Amino acid sequence: MTDRNKIYFASDLHLGSPDWNNSLIRETHFVNWLQSIRGDAAEIYLLGDMFDFWFEYKRAVPKGGVRLLGKLAEFADSGIVIHYFVGNHDLWLRDYFQKELGFRVYYNPLVTDIHGRRFYLHHGDGLGPGDASYKFLKRIFKNRFFQWVFRMTHPDLGIAIASWFSKRSRIHANAGNEKDYGDGEYHAIHARNVLQKNPGIDYFVFGHRHIVKFESIAEGKYHVNLGDWMVHFTYLESTKDEVAIRNFGPPGIAAVNSPSSRKQFRTGAG
Numbered sequence: 001m002t003d004r005n006k007i008y009f010a011s012d013l014h015l016g017s018p019d020w021n022n023s024l025i026r027e028t029h030f031v032n033w034l035q036s037i038r039g040d041a042a043e044i045y046l047l048g049d050m051f052d053f054w055f056e057y058k059r060a061v062p063k064g065g066v067r068l069l070g071k072l073a074e075f076a077d078s079g080i081v082i083h084y085f086v087g088n089h090d091l092w093l094r095d096y097f098q099k100e101l102g103f104r105v106y107y108n109p110l111v112t113d114i115h116g117r118r119f120y121l122h123h124g125d126g127l128g129p130g131d132a133s134y135k136f137l138k139r140i141f142k143n144r145f146f147q148w149v150f151r152m153t154h155p156d157l158g159i160a161i162a163s164w165f166s167k168r169s170r171i172h173a174n175a176g177n178e179k180d181y182g183d184g185e186y187h188a189i190h191a192r193n194v195l196q197k198n199p200g201i202d203y204f205v206f207g208h209r210h211i212v213k214f215e216s217i218a219e220g221k222y223h224v225n226l227g228d229w230m231v232h233f234t235y236l237e238s239t240k241d242e243v244a245i246r247n248f249g250p251p252g253i254a255a256v257n258s259p260s261s262r263k264q265f266r267t268g269a270g
Contacts, residue, residue, distance in 0.1 A: 004042040004080065007114050009236035011047035011123065011207025012228035014089065015065045023052075023064070029251035030229055031071045036248075041080050044072075047207040047226060048087025048123030055092040069101060076102035085110070087123040087207065115240045117202040120194060124206030124225075127190040178210045188215070188223045195221060203243060205236060214245050 013030055015023050034044075054062055076082050084103045086093050097103040109122040191204035195218060204217075205224045212234050213225035224245070227234035234247045 004040055006040045007043050007238040008037055008041055009045040009205055011226045012049045014049055014052040014230055017052040025251045026229055027067050031067050033248045034071050043081040045083045047085045049089040051090045054090035056094040056096050061096055073101045085123045088125040115238050118200050120201045120204045124187055124208030180211050188217055191223045192217055
């Protein structure tokens with residue numbers, strides 16, 4: 001076993017989508033990736049939407065994801081720090097991940113130092129200009145009274161209703177065809193605005209958009225989107241020497257780690 005000296009970032013697995021069989025294939029593939037990094041991972045940052053829907057009742061949680069949660073709990077028990085950022089599809093976390101699994105859970109952007117670089121981390125929903133309708137809905141979904149009303153609904157009915165709405169989302173309609181708006185990407189706009197107040201940040205890392213992106217937004221400053229584990233199977237890796245996007249290949253195919261395949265996804269910086 002090598003020294004644990006690498007930091008990994010991934011997002012948007014959307015377990016439960018589009019159906020049980022396909023979700024199980026992707027879950028197994030993601031767990032295989034986790035196993036492949038077990039020997040050198042010091043910390044893992046999961047930037048949201050690992051589930052297509054997650055809502056914690058007082059004594060019930062949604063079915064599924066046991067392979068993923070079991071592997072992550074095993075990692076946490078072994079000393080690998082698991083950071084979990086709440087996304088728009090798993091917005092209703094309470095304390096299950098912290099108490100049962102030992103995760104560190106974040107609802108807001110986190111600024112942290114990793115390998116001597118400063119990172120700004122968030123799922124990415126509701127940041128930047130535009131998207132007013134979603135921002136309004138998010139305020140409703142985060143309202144404690146609304147959550148109490150939903151929690152009073154029987155889990156079989158509540159989860160079925162929420163899953164139906166989830167599967168009608170933009171992600172399901174555009175899976176694999178998300179448009180890259182270049183300089184107009186609201187994450188990039190948000191990053192540039194944050195830089196004006198906090199010029200010490202080096203990397204802005206988001207999920208949510210389901211596109212693979214590693215671009216310079218200023219001298220020595222980068223905007224990164226992690227892609228997803230529905231179409232791209234990509235992740236970010238940080239070492240003391242570089243930060244790079246890599247991919248693990250589609251399910252059923254061995255990990256794509258040859259120099260030629262890394263070149264397709266990788267934009268490194270020291």
